Amino acid sequence: MNSIVCxxxxxxxxxxxxxxxxxxSIDPSGVKFDMNEYDKYxxxxxxxxxxxxxxxxxxVVTIGGxxxxxxxxxALAMGADEAVLLRAxxxxxxxxxxxxLADEIRDRPFDLLLFGKQAIDDDGMQVPAMVSExxxxxxxxxxxxxxxxxxxxxxxxxxxxxxxxxxxxxxxVVAAQKGLNEPRYPSLKGIMAAKKKPxxxxxxxxxxxxxxxxxxxxxxxxxxxxxxxxxxxxVPELVRRLRQEVKVL
Amino acid sequence: MADVIAYAETRDGTLRPVxxxxxxxxxxLADELGGRVVAVALxxxxxxxxxxxxxxxxxxxxxxxxxxxxxxxxPDAAVQAIESTAEASTAxxxxxxxxxxxxDLSARVAGRLNRSLATEVTELGVEDGSVVVTRPVYxxxxxxxxxxxxxxxxxxxxxxxxxxxxxxxxxxxxxxDIQPGEARxxxxxxxxxARERLDVREADIVxxxxxxxxxPENWEMMDDLVDALGPQATLxxxxxxxDAGWRPHGEQVGQTGxxxxxxxxxxxxxxxxxxxxxxxxxxxxxxxxxxxxxxxxFGVANYGIVGDAFEVVPRLTEEIRTLRDSGG
Ligand SMILES: Cc1cc2nc3c(=O)[nH]c(=O)nc-3n(C[C@H](O)[C@H](O)[C@H](O)COP(=O)(O)OP(=O)(O)OC[C@H]3O[C@@H](n4cnc5c(N)ncnc54)[C@H](O)[C@@H]3O)c2cc1C
Ligand SMILES: Nc1ncnc2c1ncn2[C@@H]1O[C@H](COP(=O)(O)O)[C@@H](O)[C@H]1O
Numbered sequence: 001m002n003s004i005v006c007x008x009x010x011x012x013x014x015x016x017x018x019x020x021x022x023x024x025s026i027d028p029s030g031v032k033f034d035m036n037e038y039d040k041y042x043x044x045x046x047x048x049x050x051x052x053x054x055x056x057x058x059x060v061v062t063i064g065g066x067x068x069x070x071x072x073x074x075a076l077a078m079g080a081d082e083a084v085l086l087r088a089x090x091x092x093x094x095x096x097x098x099x100x101l102a103d104e105i106r107d108r109p110f111d112l113l114l115f116g117k118q119a120i121d122d123d124g125m126q127v128p129a130m131v132s133e134x135x136x137x138x139x140x141x142x143x144x145x146x147x148x149x150x151x152x153x154x155x156x157x158x159x160x161x162x163x164x165x166x167x168x169x170x171x172x173v174v175a176a177q178k179g180l181n182e183p184r185y186p187s188l189k190g191i192m193a194a195k196k197k198p199x200x201x202x203x204x205x206x207x208x209x210x211x212x213x214x215x216x217x218x219x220x221x222x223x224x225x226x227x228x229x230x231x232x233x234x235v236p237e238l239v240r241r242l243r244q245e246v247k248v249l
Numbered sequence: 250m251a252d253v254i255a256y257a258e259t260r261d262g263t264l265r266p267v268x269x270x271x272x273x274x275x276x277x278l279a280d281e282l283g284g285r286v287v288a289v290a291l292x293x294x295x296x297x298x299x300x301x302x303x304x305x306x307x308x309x310x311x312x313x314x315x316x317x318x319x320x321x322x323x324p325d326a327a328v329q330a331i332e333s334t335a336e337a338s339t340a341x342x343x344x345x346x347x348x349x350x351x352x353d354l355s356a357r358v359a360g361r362l363n364r365s366l367a368t369e370v371t372e373l374g375v376e377d378g379s380v381v382v383t384r385p386v387y388x389x390x391x392x393x394x395x396x397x398x399x400x401x402x403x404x405x406x407x408x409x410x411x412x413x414x415x416x417x418x419x420x421x422x423x424x425x426d427i428q429p430g431e432a433r434x435x436x437x438x439x440x441x442x443a444r445e446r447l448d449v450r451e452a453d454i455v456x457x458x459x460x461x462x463x464x465p466e467n468w469e470m471m472d473d474l475v476d477a478l479g480p481q482a483t484l485x486x487x488x489x490x491x492d493a494g495w496r497p498h499g500e501q502v503g504q505t506g507x508x509x510x511x512x513x514x515x516x517x518x519x520x521x522x523x524x525x526x527x528x529x530x531x532x533x534x535x536x537x538x539x540x541x542x543x544x545x546x547f548g549v550a551n552y553g554i555v556g557d558a559f560e561v562v563p564r565l566t567e568e569i570r571t572l573r574d575s576g577g
Contacts, residue, residue, distance in 0.1 A: 133360025
């Protein structure tokens with residue numbers, strides 16, 4: 001079972017995000033970066049499939065700057081076999097990323113092409129399905145369970161109030177949601193081994209997707225918070241405010 | 250012609266709540282662009298009546314396809330239908346709901362048409378003839394404004410953000426000739442669809458509970474509150490109680506759960522961790538009930554009550570029942 005897993009380096013979910021002075025990017029100072037949480041489920045799935053099959057390669061691919069090398073090493077330490085860094089300046093537009101990934105992946109042999117369901121920086125939720133269309137492959141997004149039986153995939157994806165069952169034949173695309181599995185932590189042995197695994201690097205040219213960033217700003221400020229009172233006695237006053245002040249009841 | 254296509258999501262032959270928002274948002278955009286609204290509704294047999302209703306929200310053309318193969322979501326046929334509609338009407342924009350299906354489909358269409366897509370848009374307009382959108386990024390810790398330099402502009406709108414506006418459109422109903430062939434991706438069924446309550450993203454009022462409620466059986470009083478608030482209300486949860494197995498993952502609000510924008514959000518026994526705030530800080534009005542006056546949730550709440558949930562929640566239910574009984 002050969003898998004390709006697309007991963008991204010993103011700010012940690014705890015990070016305080018401040019817009020930089022240019023109004024177009026975030027201020028990276030003090031921000032801790034990590035592998036995108038959902039991409040860890042994708043890697044774990046690829047590793048488990050390889051282990052169950054007893055053969056196969058897991059290739060991780062990222063588009064990013066030099067610091068993304070660290071994220072690839074992390075994936076290799078988890079157990080991936082080889083890594084590819086496509087060096088480019090990444091914007092908040094998913095289409096150029098999907099195009100470049102599709103171009104890189106097109107001529108590689110694989111059974112499963114795995115993604116996270118969402119990158120927690122651009123929150124685009126789009127690269128996996130875009131790549132599937134660009135490559136003419138079947139695809140299931142937001143996947144919480146996956147069965148593969150002789151090349152036939154049965155996936156469950158999360159929808160409002162339940163799950164949708166999606167089926168297709170390999171090769172195909174799966175975008176992982178939390179719940180798919182429990183990602184492993186790299187072992188010390190894994191970290192040592194990762195240093196000797198192949199990591200290919202090359203520059204790529206991203207196309208212009210036609211989505212122009214006008215401005216990045218902080219979130220709209222919330223109204224001044226107010227404590228209505230203490231305990232159950234405060235409830236009538238709260239209800240009055242909800243009815244008369246903000247008219248939501 | 251600067252037409253705007255709206256993907257009107259239906260399920261089991263009825264319009265999803267967000268379908269009205271999608272068509273209303275498309276109408277507002279089409280008015281600014283001077284074009285028509287083309288609504289596309291794909292579903293199984295017997296769904297055309299629901300689609301006809303879209304004229305009331307400003308649809309000029311309503312393209313329906315009723316086919317047994319479309320009863321479940323059919324991504325390949327839907328991509329095909331939207332692609333051919335976009336080509337035939339030289340659309341300026343295509344508006345999807347940022348629902349589970351809308352997000353999946355919009356990204357496929359974007360790949361097929363080779364056009365950029367803005368997800369979970371919260372503001373939509375036209376400047377100097379181009380479509381501009383604003384959308385949250387970094388889990389709502391920042392907002393990005395974009396201008397589309399190519400058409401069609403692909404957009405998915407965040408549920409519960411855009412108003413439903415009743416405005417009569419021409420409402421010409423046409424039937425799309427869809428022959429769904431052998432699908433690459435087959436949706437063979439849904440599970441757990443028979444739910445009694447609205448999804449947390451669709452509800453107008455969300456009553457969310459956290460670890461402060463102490464045990465799963467204490468959700469009985471939360472249920473009572475939701476019942477008192479009426480059919481537009483539903484339950485939400487923090488990750489702590491989902492991870493503990495007290496509540497289903499579908500209720501989780503936050504960075505790794507769902508992002509909600511109801512008109513009223515109750516956070517009960519929830520501390521207000523940054524990952525939780527990421528999922529609810531665009532709610533119109535936030536009410537926090539917490540026994541710790543220092544809990545960070547009070548920093549984003551319009552109104553707070555410092556107190557024990559086990560006293561406050563039943564009292565709240567009682568007051569709201571009284572209010573509803575008196576016709577309020
Ligand atoms: C990568 C990552 C992603 C995450 N994603 C999410 C997410 O999507 N959603 C999410 O919610 N969290 C998420 N978290 C977890 C988050 O950091 C918090 O741990 C979680 O939100 C805490 O849940 P809680 O507020 O219910 O529990 P706690 O933080 O334990 O808070 C319980 C609160 O209840 C109050 N309380 C106790 N007893 C009572 C009482 N009787 N009456 C009233 N109040 C009482 C306490 O004062 C306290 O404030 C994520 C964390 C990480 C690392
Ligand atoms: N720069 C990138 N390099 C590699 N994979 C990426 C990149 N951006 C996004 N992806 C993949 O696409 C998924 C969804 O990202 P997005 O559509 O941006 O939310 C991520 O979880 C990754 O698996």
